[in-house]
Each structure stands twice: as structure tokens, then as C-alpha cells.
Amino acid sequence: xxxxxxxxxxxxxxxxxxxxxxxxxxxxxxxxxxxxxxxxxxxxxxxxxxxxxxxxxxxxxxxxxxxxxxxxxxxxxxxxxxxxxxxxxxxxxxxxxxxxxxxxxxxxxxxxxxxxxxxxxxxxxxxxxxxxxxxxxxxxxxxxxx
Amino acid sequence: xxxxxxxxxxxxxxxxxxxxxxxxxxxxxxxxxxxxxxxxxxxxxxxxxxxxxxxxxxxxxxxxxxxxxxxxxxxxxxxxxxxxxxxxxxxxxxxxxxxxxxxxxxxxxxxxxxxxxxxxxxxxxxxxxxxxxxxxxxxxxxx
Numbered sequence: 001x002x003x004x005x006x007x008x009x010x011x012x013x014x015x016x017x018x019x020x021x022x023x024x025x026x027x028x029x030x031x032x033x034x035x036x037x038x039x040x041x042x043x044x045x046x047x048x049x050x051x052x053x054x055x056x057x058x059x060x061x062x063x064x065x066x067x068x069x070x071x072x073x074x075x076x077x078x079x080x081x082x083x084x085x086x087x088x089x090x091x092x093x094x095x096x097x098x099x100x101x102x103x104x105x106x107x108x109x110x111x112x113x114x115x116x117x118x119x120x121x122x123x124x125x126x127x128x129x130x131x132x133x134x135x136x137x138x139x140x141x142x143x144x145x146x
Numbered sequence: 147x148x149x150x151x152x153x154x155x156x157x158x159x160x161x162x163x164x165x166x167x168x169x170x171x172x173x174x175x176x177x178x179x180x181x182x183x184x185x186x187x188x189x190x191x192x193x194x195x196x197x198x199x200x201x202x203x204x205x206x207x208x209x210x211x212x213x214x215x216x217x218x219x220x221x222x223x224x225x226x227x228x229x230x231x232x233x234x235x236x237x238x239x240x241x242x243x244x245x246x247x248x249x250x251x252x253x254x255x256x257x258x259x260x261x262x263x264x265x266x267x268x269x270x271x272x273x274x275x276x277x278x279x280x281x282x283x284x285x286x287x288x289x
Contacts, residue, residue, distance in 0.1 A: 005251050007244050008277040010267075053277070058248070061164055062175055063240025068274070069177060 008055045008122055009065045013075055015084035018045040019100040022089075043087065048102075049127040050079065050109060056119035066118040078112040102128040106136045114138060149264055150206045151194045154216050156225035159186035160241040163230075176240075184228065189246075190269040191220060193254060197261025207260035219253040243268055247276035 020043035021035040031039045038044070052075060056065045082092060088100035098104045106126040114121045123137040161184035162176035172180045179185070193216065197206040223233055229241035235249045247268040255263045266278040 004281055005248055006279045006281040007248055008279075009244060010275040010277060012273045058242075058244045060239075061166065063162070063242035063245045065244055065276075067175065 006055060007058060007065065008053045009071075009119070010051055010053045011068065011071060011075075013050045013052070013080060014047060015050070015080050016045060016047050017083050017086050017088050018043045019088040019095075020044070021099050021101060023099050043089065046128050048083075048105075050075070051125040051127070052113060053122040053125075054116070054119040055122050066116075070118050071116065074116050075113065079109055102126050102132060102134045103136075106134040110136045110138055147196050148199055148206050149194050149196050150209075150212075150261070151192050152209065152212050152216065153190060153192050154221065155188060155190050156221055157186060157188050158224050158227050158229050159184045160229040161185070162240050162242065164240060184230070187270050189224075191216070191250065192265075192267040192269075193263070194265040194267075195258055195261040196264035200260075207258070211260070212258070215254065215257045219257060220250055223253075243270040243274055243276040247278050251278040 019038075020040065021038040022031050022041075023034075026034060052071070054066055054071070058065055086092065088095045088105065092100070092108070094108050095104070098108075106124055109126065110121065110124040113124060121138075122140060123135055125133055125135040127133040160179075161182065162179040163172055163182070164175075167175070193212070195207055195212065199206055223235070224246075227233060229236055229246060233241075233249070235253065236245065239245045239249075247266055250268060251263070251266045254266065262280075264279070267275055269275040
């Protein structure tokens with residue numbers, strides 16, 4: 001085992017969901033000005049990509065930081081089942097209070113995955129479209145890698 | 147500091163099998179990656195070098211030199227090879243994305259003398275990759 005190198009495992013997942021950016025603390029006009037077309041009352045959707053990065057020791061018996069089957073099952077249960085083909089505003093309790101921007105979505109997914117028992121969650125990166133992506137590493141400064 | 151990244155692709159085969167485990171355990175842990183005849187991937191490797199651009203050349207390091215290092219150390223060793231049987235650096239290890247990325251880090255790190263190896267990212271598929279960093283290095287280069 002070479003401790004001079006830190007290894008992370010990255011895995012990408014996809015889900016599709018709708019959202020509407022609207023804050024109850026703002027007037028109709030302010031909502032429209034701040035959120036633009038994302039404030040359209042009937043909402044709209046995206047194909048989101050979630051990139052999960054884990055760190056930990058590579059088990060010499062398996063060559064793995066974490067078994068992908070365990071990670072896939074955990075992400076499926078904690079995130080994909082609850083978010084895929086859902087309305088983030090209506091179906092995810094966290095977004096009854098918070099605006100489901102991808103910043104907030106990224107932080108919510110981090111919270112849901114941070115207790116993965118087999119390895120340390122370093123960061124979560126969410127692509128809302130091919131042009132926008134957001135990353136969150138919690139309090140974990142090491143997670144803020146370039 | 148500036149980060150420079152070069153990308154290469156190679157194709158290789160592998161199989162996940164630990165001789166210290168039973169056939170049943172191997173199947174259970176490694177699933178279809180335990181298929182005895184192996185399988186293959188198109189790997190994408192991104193190598194990032196950190197450094198200050200040389201005032202005369204404006205370069206962190208000569209890309210041609212990095213290209214030659216990648217050709218010698220990675221392509222010639224791994225491209226169109228079976229990682230279990232043809233890459234001595236992986237002998238005795240399961241050739242997972244994590245282990246292959248670490249071996250590539252270990253091969254490249256001593257060869258990169260202009261600038262410093264900052265990250266090795268190896269994609270086994272678009273959905274799975276492993277990153278290597280220098281342990282304990284200050285992750286100072288933030289966005």
C-alpha cells in the first residue's frame with residue numbers, strides 16, 4: 001500500500017426531475033425578475049447527472065475503495081428512487097422550504113449520501129445541464145479539489 | 147500555479163479474481179467482472195501537472211515531452227494488453243480502476259520533472275473513474 005497517494009473513486013448517476021424556482025419570500029414580480037423562465041408556474045425539467053466521489057483505503061483483497069454494487073444500491077435508495085421522475089418541489093420534503101436550485105440540490109444530495117458506511121464521501125457534483133454544474137464538499141476542505 | 151491536463155485513451159482487458167477467495171465469494175464480490183475469460187474497456191486517462199509557466203517558453207512543461215512520457219509509461223505498457231497478465235506492475239493486484247490509476251501515478255510521478263504531477267484521473271467508463279492525488283498535499287488550488 002503506498003500512502004503517498006490518495007485515491008478517490010468517482011461514479012456518475014443520472015435522474016430526471018422537474019422543478020420550479022420560486023421563493024415565497026419574494027413578490028411575484030421579484031420572483032419573475034430573479035428566476036426568469038425558471039419561475040414559470042408549471043415548472044420544467046432537467047436530466048441531472050450526479051457525480052459522487054469517495055475516498056478510503058483500497059482493500060487489498062478486492063482492489064476497491066468500495067464495492068460499486070454497495071454504492072449503487074445506496075445511491076439508488078437515498079437519491080434516485082426519491083428524485084427520479086419526480087417534482088423536486090412537490091415530492092422532496094427538503095424543497096417545500098428551500099428553492100430547488102441545483103446549489104441546494106447538490107447540498108441535499110451530499111447530506112443524503114454522507115453516511116455511506118463503506119467509504120468517506122468527499123464531494124458531490126451535480127450537472128443540471130451540460131453547461132451548469134455545482135459541487136459541494138460539506139465541511140470537508142480536502143474535498144475541494146480542482 | 148497553473149494546472150495543465152493532457153488526455154489519452156487506451157483499450158485493455160482485465161478480470162477481477164482473488165485466488166485467496168472461493169469461486170462463490172469471487173462471484174459474489176466481483177459479479178460479472180469475475181467472468182473467467184475477462185472483458186475490456188476503453189480507458190480515458192487525464193494527467194494533470196501543476197507548475198509555474200517558464201518565463202521564456204510560457205509552458206509548465208513541454209507538451210511533447212508529456213506526450214512522450216505517456217506513450218512510454220502508459221500506452222506501451224497497457225494499450226491493447228491484458229492488465230492481469232501483461233502488466234508486471236499490477237501483478238498480484240486486482241486491476242480495478244483504483245489500482246490501475248495508482249500504478250499509473252507511480253509510473254508517472256518520477257518521470258515528470260518539470261512541474262509536479264497533481265492528479266491522475268482514469269475513466270474506466272464515462273460513469274466510473276478513479277482520482278489519485280499526492281497524499282497530504284495542500285489542496286490549495288481551489289476554484
